[in-house]
Amino acid sequence: MFRRVFPVKNGESAARILAFYKDVCYNTAMKYVDFRKFTDENGAQSVYLFEGEEAYFRDGGVNLLLGRFVADKTLDYATFEGAALKNNKNAFVSACASYPFLSERRLVRVTEWYPTEKEYESVLKPVVDNPAPGVTVAIVNAAKTKNGAAKLSAKKGITVVDCGKSDEQTVVKWIFLTLKRAGVAADAATCGRVAEYCVYDMSRISKETEKLILYCLAKGEPLSDTIVDEIVYPDSAYKIYELSNALAAKNAEKFERIASELFTKGFDENALISSLCSYFRTLYEVSTASGSEKEIAANLGMNEYAVKKNRRQAGETGRKKVYECYEYLFSALGRIRSGALTAGAAFKEAKAKLLLGD
Incomplete structure (x- = not known):
């Protein structure tokens, strides 16, 4: 099938063509727990959509980009409210076209923006299709979509990060990976204990994980159930x-x-x-x-x-x-x-x- 659609030269395989087709035509979508690794491997993208009800994930995604690529937030970080863009489109377009001053990237954040298809075509699509060098746009939405709004997650060229409430396995994986990156060993059962004590509230899990990292590094010990019981009071x-x-x-x-x-x-x-x-x-x-x-x-x-x-x-x-x-x-x-x-x-x-x- 792919040989009929794409010209295949020099023995290129249909699988390779399929990979290229997916890369060109579909968004890169991922769970938030995989976002750090994705950024490590791929660097900054031009346009992100952080969508889902977990505020910790949405803010965490933007903060990771700020920490990695923005040296001066005063000069190279612009924020907009989606509702205000109705009467302020020019300021947003201008921000997306401005080169970074002192940072690797200029970050433009838009919160709770659900453009109509017409608004997408006139305002966002030009930014997606022809991104300015060194500029990253982060759209941060609590809802997946709204009535009458364009489905941004289906638009080509937008990197989608799922910030929805995570299942048990994903939350435990997040705790495990966060501990591992900090140099603290732990098993899945103990990470699950932390999650249960915090009733899977990511905001509290984040704070308690930071405390556990500091404690374990100071003691030079892996995380254990005993340490969790000592440091984390159950919700x-x-x-x-x-x-x-x-x-x-x-x-x-x-x-x-x-x-x-x-x-x-x-x-x-x-x-x-x-x-x-x-x-x-x-x-x-x-x-x-x-x-x-x-x-x-x-x-x-x-x-x-x-x-x-x-x-x-x-x-x-x-x-x-x-x-x-x-x-x-x-x-x-x-x-x-x-x-x-x-x-x-x-x-x-x-x-x-x-x-x-x-």
């Missing part, structure tokens, strides 16, 4: 997950230990009952929902990791038990609000009923 949402597991398993000792930890972190009895009630309600909703994890996450306003975790936990606990816990805790909250019980008394009663009862 309160993760603690509620552990607390609900202890409650469902009727493990009174573990329940008391975790509850005591949460009391030192600003929780009181009313807050714990309320958090557990909300958690078991979500567990029940996830257990009864149909559809893929991605669809359920979108419908319930959760991330896919949480849906996957809740499905697994609800399956292990049993839907009936999950509902009974939710129903009882909801009733306990009602009695607290009506004045029938104090929060302390309701908490003791809930422990007796759910930990010791049938």
